[in-house]
Amino acid sequence: MVVSSTATDSSENVQSTFASRYVRTSLPRFKMPEQSIPKEAAYQIISDELMLDGNPRLNLASFVTTWMEPECDKLIMDAINKNYVDMDEYPVTTELQNRCVNMIAHLFHAPIGEEEIAIGVGTIGSSEAIMLAGLAFKRKWQNKRKAEGKPYDKPNIVTGANVQVCWEKFARYFEVELKEVKLREGFYVMDPVKAVEMVDENTICVAAILGSTLTGEFEDVKFLNDLLTKKNKETGWDTPIHVDAASGGFIAPFLYPELEWDFRLPLVKSINVSGHKYGLVYAGVGWVVWRTKDDLPEELIFHINYLGADQPTFTLNFSKGSSQIIAQYYQLIRLGFEGYKNVMENCMENAKVLREGIEKMGRFDVVSKDVGVPLVAFALKDCSKHTVFEISESLRRFGWIVPAYTMPPDAQHIAVLRVVIREDFGRSLAVRLIADIEKVLKELDSLPSRVQPRVETKDGNGGGHANKKSEREMQEEITTYWRNLVTGKKTNGVC
Incomplete structure (x- = not known):
């Protein structure tokens, strides 16, 4: 880090090592700086911060195009x-x-x-x-x-x-x-x-x-x-x-x-x-x-x-x-029509590869359909120990951005992971993602559960059933889950 000429709070200033060849004082984050800086320094400061963004090609949450031909x-x-x-x-x-x-x-x-x-x-x-x-x-x-x-x-x-x-x-x-x-x-x-x-x-x-x-x-x-x-x-x-x-x-x-x-x-x-x-x-x-x-x-x-x-x-x-x-x-x-058809067919073929790999693990139910957008949405069969939110969090270590979310009412008790297959997500990446999901599952299996069991009650016939939760209670549970996930506490979570 650059040593500023005056003591500053790093949370209020932006610093860059390479930019120090041009600028030795850190920049304010929320106010316009008083002085101009060289264009090279401005570029380097911004470039350094942007390195912390996710890789668009590995952002499997997005439907939005992340690659086009150089001519375009x-x-x-x-x-x-x-x-x-x-x-x-x-x-x-x-x-x-x-x-x-x-x-x-x-x-x-x-x-x-x-x-x-x-x-x-x-x-x-x-x-x-x-x-x-x-x-x-x-x-x-x-x-x-x-x-x-x-x-x-x-x-x-x-x-x-x-x-x-x-x-x-x-x-x-x-x-x-x-x-x-x-x-x-x-x-x-x-x-x-x-x-x-x-x-x-x-x-x-x-x-x-x-x-x-x-x-x-x-x-x-x-x-x-x-x-x-x-x-x-x-x-x-x-x-x-x-x-x-x-x-x-x-x-x-x-x-x-x-x-x-x-x-x-x-x-x-x-x-x-x-x-x-x-x-x-x-x-x-x-x-x-x-x-x-x-x-x-x-x-x-x-x-x-x-x-x-x-x-x-x-x-x-x-x-x-x-x-x-x-x-x-x-x-x-x-x-043209031919080219779009080829691209979409290829996306569907890669989605099939990913789908088959997910199904072969035996740990997930695939909830997406064969006819539709080339994506794979899947839910854990057993979420008594770990949840799809933990899997999503763990996959980020490998660079993958795979969203986990709950369904809308009245299916909000179902939580899924979703992978969108775009043109730039090839078969080799699909195979790699499958391998990384298997690694994550193995790691989670070796860890203590973060999910606390729900309270069971007995009905009039002596059968057990989980307490039913309202939509508001479910949303509060999800919020609590994410808060506790950050702090490392055990939590009542959805799948």
């Missing part, structure tokens, strides 16, 4: 100073975005001709895409209710409890009730029957997930479409469907072309997909496309001219970089 990296750097919103100044970039929208719309079987312009927009990610789609549904529902002279102040969306947090954000930010279909053990996606039962006249849409974050499973959008069509006829409503295809939108068309989940189903009015997941682009770019122009209310589109020519815009963000849009276009034309 160069295109990204060439466009790093372009602001996408300046459409008049960068018309070619705008054209590339429009081409991407049309390619994706055709991929999802939008009812448009070869020369027609699809209705859609590039976003920062699927979170923004979902916000835009939700706003379109809310405004269409409100306009219809106003025209009918009915109340329009209590909109709701029906989803499964397995939805990504961005749906909860949309509901809270834009004052829409989120009606969630609870999960159950062994069934970790939305039940279409229960979802349709929850639909009422205030439902602005039902959101289905093509590739659950929890298990990678595709929800049955066709069955949902059929059930909802029947209910709409019976009630006179016209409740639509949005498909959150953030993870699966760039998988299903290539691996499961016969699967009906997209605009082939009449009630599907909009779809979002993450270009930075299996669209194979670095974070962050997402896409949202609508079935027809009528599905996007005109009043949500703004027209500006203070950047040049008249420009229509429908986004939550204004300024954003052009690089990811250009990178998405590169991938679409570079790989």
